Amino acid sequence: MTWWQAAILGLVQGLAEFLPISSSGHLVLGEYLLGLDTQAADDVTFEVFVHFGTALSILLVYRERIGRILRDAAGALTNGSAWAQAIRPGKIERARGDAIDYEPQPSGGPVPSLRLALYVLITMVPTFLGYLLFEERLEALFGDPRFVCGALIVTGVLLLLTRLRPDPDGVLSPLKAVLVGIAQTCALIPGISRSGSTICTAIYLNVDRKEAADFSFLMLLPVVLGATLLKSLDMVETGMTTGALPLLVGTAVAFGSGVFAIRAVQVLVQRQSLQYFAYYCFAIGIAGLIWI
Template identity: 30%
Template sequence: MVTLRQAIILGIIQGITEWLPISSSGHLVLASEFLQLDNSVGFNVFLHLASFFVILFYFRKELFELITGVLNKKKESINYTLYLGIASVPIAVTGFLLNNTLKEMFDSTLSVGISLIITSILLFFSRYPIKKSENISLKNSLVIGFFQAIAIFPGISRSGSTISGAMILGINRKKAARLSFLLAIPAIVGANLLKITEILQLDNFNIVIIGMFTAVTTGYLSLSLLMKIIEKNRFSYFSIYCLILGVITLLFL
C-alpha cells in the first residue's frame, strides 16, 4: 500500500525525471529499492498520467493549432498528425506484447543499470547527426517510434531516446523536442489503459492523487528547465549522469 510519504517522494521523483532525459521509470525503481518503498506498477504508471496533464498545459498553444489545422484540412497539420500516429505504432505493439512482463522489469535493478547506460550512449550520439537539416517524414517518424518503443524498459528515458533519435536523424533539436513531447500523449494514455486493472486496485486513492499532483507541479518546472537546456544545446550533457548512475547501479544495487 502506498503511503502519503511514498506518494510525495515518488511524485517528486517522477516530476523531475520524466522530462529530463534520465528515465523517470528507472529512477522510480531505484528509489523504491533504495528507500524501501512500495514499488507498485499501477502507481508508477498512474504517476505518468501527471505528465499527460503537464503536456496538455505546456503545449496547449501547439495542440490547439494542430487540432484546428486538422479540422481546417491544412496539409501540414494533417501530415504532422499522421507522423505522430505512425511514430506511436511501435510502442503500442511493444507495450501490448510485453504487458505481462512489465512487473518483472520494474523489479530488476540490473536491467535498470544496463538501460541507463544505453540511455547515456543515445544521449552522447545525439551530438553527431547522420544527416543535416532533415525534416520529419513518414520514414523518420517510424524510426523515432522505434526509439520510443525501447523506452518501455525502465532505465531508458523516453524523452532521451526520442529526442536523441530525432537529432541523430538530423532533425532540428527544437523540432525533435516538440515531436517527442507530443508523442508522449498517446504513449501515456496507452500505458494507463494497459494497466487499468492495477490502477483500479490501488488503495488510498486520495493519497495517489496527492502523488500525481506533486508530479504535475514538479513536472512542469522540469519541462520548462529542459526546454531551456535544449535551446542552449546542452542536451547531451545528461549522458554523463546516466552513465555514472548506471555503473553505480550495476556495482552496488
C-alpha cells in the first residue's frame, strides 16, 4: 500500500464511518477499485490504525460529555443504588460531590451521563452476540463487492424512511437502547451503514434527532476500540507488513475527516437531510451492480 492509497482509504474511512453511507462497504469498494487485496496482512494492520484514528475523532468531539460519563460513573462506585436508579424512567442524575440526586428528565433533552453509560452498555450486548455467532459469514461478505452494493441500496431505504418521522421529540429508554443495539448488529454486514441504521432506528422510535446522532456516535466508541483490539491481536500474529508512512497518513486523514463528518452529521440530522444520503447510496449501489 502506498501513502496516497492510504490517504484515500483513510479519507473514506473517516467520512463513511460517521456519514450514513457505510464505511465497511466503501472500504471494500475502495480497495477493489485500487486493486488491493482485502484479505492481505497489511489490510489488517491498516484497519487497526484507521479505526484508531476514528476513535480519536469521537474522543475529541465528545471529550466533555465522555469526561462527565467517566466522572459520574466513578462517583457511582460509592453509591450502590445509583446504577439501578439511573435506569428508572423519568429520573436523571446529577453528580454533587460523591452523592447523586435525581429529578424529572425533560422530554427530548440530553440523556444524563450515568444513564447514557448504561444505554451504551446495553447496545453492546446484541452487537457482541451477533459478531460472535456470525463472524465467519460476515468476514466472507467483505470479499463480495456486488453484495455490498445491494446492501447500500438497503441503507438508502432506511435513510429515506426517516421522512415518515419528521419531528421526533422523545427520549431514549432501555428498550429503545436494545433496538438501536440490534440495528448496530445488522450494520456488521458490509454495506449497511452503522451510523445510518442506528440514527434511523432511534428516529423511528421517536428519539430527538440530536440525541439520536450523539448516542449513535458515543455508542460507537467502545465498538471501535473493541474492534481495534481484536484487529491488533491479528496484527500481532501476522506482523506489521505496511510501512510507517502509509499508516501515519491513513490514521491522520481518518482522524481529520472523522471530526469533519461528525460535525456535518450533527447539523444534517437536525435539518432533516438524511434522505439526501439515501440518493447517494442508491446511486453507488445501482452503479456497482451494473459495472462490477
